[in-house]
Amino acid sequence: MSELAVHCQGLVKTYDTGDQKVMALRGVNLDIHTGKLMMLVGPSGCGKTTLISVIAGILDQDEGVCRVFGQDLLHLQQKDRLRFRAQNIGFVFQAYNLLPTLTAVENASIPLIINGMKRQEATRRAGEMLERVGLGQRLSSLPAQLSGGLQQRFAFARALVHNPRLIVCDEPTSALDHETGHHVMELLKAIALDDRKALVIVTHDARIFEFADGIARMDDGHITKLEDRHVKRERAVMGAMRA
Amino acid sequence: MNYIALKMLMGDRGKYLGIVMGLTFASLIMTQQPAIFVGLMMRSYSFITDVGLPDIWVMDPKVQFIDDVKPMQDMELYRVRGIEGVEWATPLYKGLIKARLANGNFQTCNVIGLDDATLIGGPPLMLEGRLEDLRRSDAVIIDRDGAVEKLGLPGPDGKPVPLKVGDTLELNDRRAMVVGIAKTTRTFQSQPVVYTTYTRAMMYAPRERKLLSFILVKAKPGEDPRAVTERIRRRTGLAAYTQAEFQKLTYDYFMENTGIPINFGISVTLGFIVGAAIAGQTFYSFTMENLRQFGVLKAMGASNWTLLRMILLQATLVGIIGYGLGVGLTSLFGWAMRNSILAFKFPWQLLVYSGLGVTLICVFAALISIRKVIALEPAVVFKG
Numbered sequence: 001m002s003e004l005a006v007h008c009q010g011l012v013k014t015y016d017t018g019d020q021k022v023m024a025l026r027g028v029n030l031d032i033h034t035g036k037l038m039m040l041v042g043p044s045g046c047g048k049t050t051l052i053s054v055i056a057g058i059l060d061q062d063e064g065v066c067r068v069f070g071q072d073l074l075h076l077q078q079k080d081r082l083r084f085r086a087q088n089i090g091f092v093f094q095a096y097n098l099l100p101t102l103t104a105v106e107n108a109s110i111p112l113i114i115n116g117m118k119r120q121e122a123t124r125r126a127g128e129m130l131e132r133v134g135l136g137q138r139l140s141s142l143p144a145q146l147s148g149g150l151q152q153r154f155a156f157a158r159a160l161v162h163n164p165r166l167i168v169c170d171e172p173t174s175a176l177d178h179e180t181g182h183h184v185m186e187l188l189k190a191i192a193l194d195d196r197k198a199l200v201i202v203t204h205d206a207r208i209f210e211f212a213d214g215i216a217r218m219d220d221g222h223i224t225k226l227e228d229r230h231v232k233r234e235r236a237v238m239g240a241m242r243a
Numbered sequence: 244m245n246y247i248a249l250k251m252l253m254g255d256r257g258k259y260l261g262i263v264m265g266l267t268f269a270s271l272i273m274t275q276q277p278a279i280f281v282g283l284m285m286r287s288y289s290f291i292t293d294v295g296l297p298d299i300w301v302m303d304p305k306v307q308f309i310d311d312v313k314p315m316q317d318m319e320l321y322r323v324r325g326i327e328g329v330e331w332a333t334p335l336y337k338g339l340i341k342a343r344l345a346n347g348n349f350q351t352c353n354v355i356g357l358d359d360a361t362l363i364g365g366p367p368l369m370l371e372g373r374l375e376d377l378r379r380s381d382a383v384i385i386d387r388d389g390a391v392e393k394l395g396l397p398g399p400d401g402k403p404v405p406l407k408v409g410d411t412l413e414l415n416d417r418r419a420m421v422v423g424i425a426k427t428t429r430t431f432q433s434q435p436v437v438y439t440t441y442t443r444a445m446m447y448a449p450r451e452r453k454l455l456s457f458i459l460v461k462a463k464p465g466e467d468p469r470a471v472t473e474r475i476r477r478r479t480g481l482a483a484y485t486q487a488e489f490q491k492l493t494y495d496y497f498m499e500n501t502g503i504p505i506n507f508g509i510s511v512t513l514g515f516i517v518g519a520a521i522a523g524q525t526f527y528s529f530t531m532e533n534l535r536q537f538g539v540l541k542a543m544g545a546s547n548w549t550l551l552r553m554i555l556l557q558a559t560l561v562g563i564i565g566y567g568l569g570v571g572l573t574s575l576f577g578w579a580m581r582n583s584i585l586a587f588k589f590p591w592q593l594l595v596y597s598g599l600g601v602t603l604i605c606v607f608a609a610l611i612s613i614r615k616v617i618a619l620e621p622a623v624v625f626k627g
Contacts, residue, residue, distance in 0.1 A: 058622045082544045113247070202625075
């Protein structure tokens with residue numbers, strides 16, 4: 001049974017750059033349900049990254065409401081917000097942002113350690129997650145020893161190891177070739193998505209749009225078009241069957 | 244998170260070694276230079292320390308430090324002996340006299356004339372011969388360093404042959420025969436020390452009306468030496484100091500009237516500043532390079548307090564290692580130089596002082612880094 005994972009209403013965010021004010025979000029409304037993969041797409045500077053930052057609770061909006069699994073992060077105390085983020089949100093970054101001096105298994109165990117788990121247990125659990133993403137043989141590798149595709153898999157393992165309910169990804173395939181990008185998306189969808197989790201991906205990469213259940217097209221701080229790819233796909237299947 | 248902090252620190256070998264080297268350098272300079280300074284300053288009164296038996300030193304009121312001898316008349320000795328609370332009082336001659344070596348060279352020596360009867364004021368440790376041998380004709384006892392270095396004669400291979408028991412030299416045209424070799428603490432001027440009897444020292448010394456340099460006094464059992472000192476001052480008009488007071492007088496003279504404290508102070512301050520700059524700058528740039536990683540941790544839910552502890556742990560670790568290496572190198576330096584002319588004294592207070600200095604550098608380095616990390620917006624992680 002799908003539930004509302006993210007509810008954004010009237011989100012406004014302005015950056016003060018000194019000389020001028022830049023309005024990154026101009027009243028964004030968006031709902032994301034569990035079990036769905038939502039992609040935020042649009043040209044550079046349209047507000048995608050700002051929106052995902054607000055949803056992830058690492059940036060405060062100026063106006064509007066953003067609830068994640070019913071929690072209004074803006075009004076949570078700093079300590080509670082950190083705890084909520086640590087327990088419920090997994091991050092995948094464009095530049096992977098793996099700690100270069102830590103091995104794969106150590107990198108993957110960080111969210112568990114932040115959540116207070118003992119290092120030994122966290123390492124064991126991280127090892128299991130790396131097995132799931134097919135990297136059981138590379139537990140002791142350093143990020144620099146791995147290709148971009150493998151680093152992204154490690155980043156997935158780190159984002160998922162603590163079983164978060166919302167996974168936010170920033171351009172997860174931008175540095176990968178077409179084939180690797182497809183593999184990575186298949187893997188992400190297979191292991192990250194279930195009835196209690198939601199996945200939000202910011203991307204420019206049209207090659208992976210086919211994996212989306214919904215696409216929010218953004219421009220100049222607005223969501224200009226919201227496509228329900230799930231419904232679109234069902235209609236296409238039904239049409240094909242009728243034909 | 245401690246483990247992660249340490250791996251972040253040690254994983255970047257170049258930066259890690261840079262920070263440790265900076266702190267090692269600072270710690271080395273902050274201990275080695277003061278250790279030389281302390282050694283040098285202790286040498287200024289080492290002769291007073293070596294003459295351990297008397298409680299009180301009596302001298303002309305104009306004397307400013309141990310080598311600033313202003314002779315008194317011999318009758319002053321009898322006046323002091325008559326003062327209440329004095330157990331005994333003996334004369335001591337101290338003066339610079341040129342010694343003529345067997346090869347014709349001259350060397351200025353510090354001649355010490357001891358009371359003929361008691362030989363009080365003699366060297367702290369005899370290495371060869373006995374102190375009583377001074378009662379033999381023309382007898383002198385030489386300190387080992389002087390015998391080896393400045394009074395040694397060039398041997399056939401060019402290396403100096405140390406002066407030994409049985410050798411002779413001339414002091415002011417009078418024969419002196421070495422009857423013993425003693426170990427003494429090096430003095431500030433590092434001249435050879437020649438011990439002899441007071442009467443013989445009078446013969447060696449250039450003829451002057453007054454030749455008594457110091458009167459060494461022992462207070463009677465139960466008497467407070469400071470009270471006896473005060474009594475001697477009042478009754479004789481001479482200056483009288485306890486051993487500790489005379490050491491301090493000498494120490495203060497060198498502190499106030501020589502450039503030594505300023506020179507060493509500049510070295511130590513420069514070491515501190517350079518060490519702080521190297522360590523602080525390297526640590527800061529290390530944190531700046533890892534700022535994005537701290538941002539990732541922050542985004543994932545790590546609190547500012549957690550990050551602060553990580554940085555403090557990193558600073559503490561490099562501080563301890565740098566301090567340990569610096570102090571270790573200083574100790575090694577002191578050990579290597581133990582038999583040289585170099586003054587070196589490494590008291591425990593220097594460990595505390597340099598430890599505080601290194602702590603200050605680490606706190607400074609950590610603070611400037613922590614400020615950046617605390618102010619860091621976690622949203623930085625989404626910027627490509």
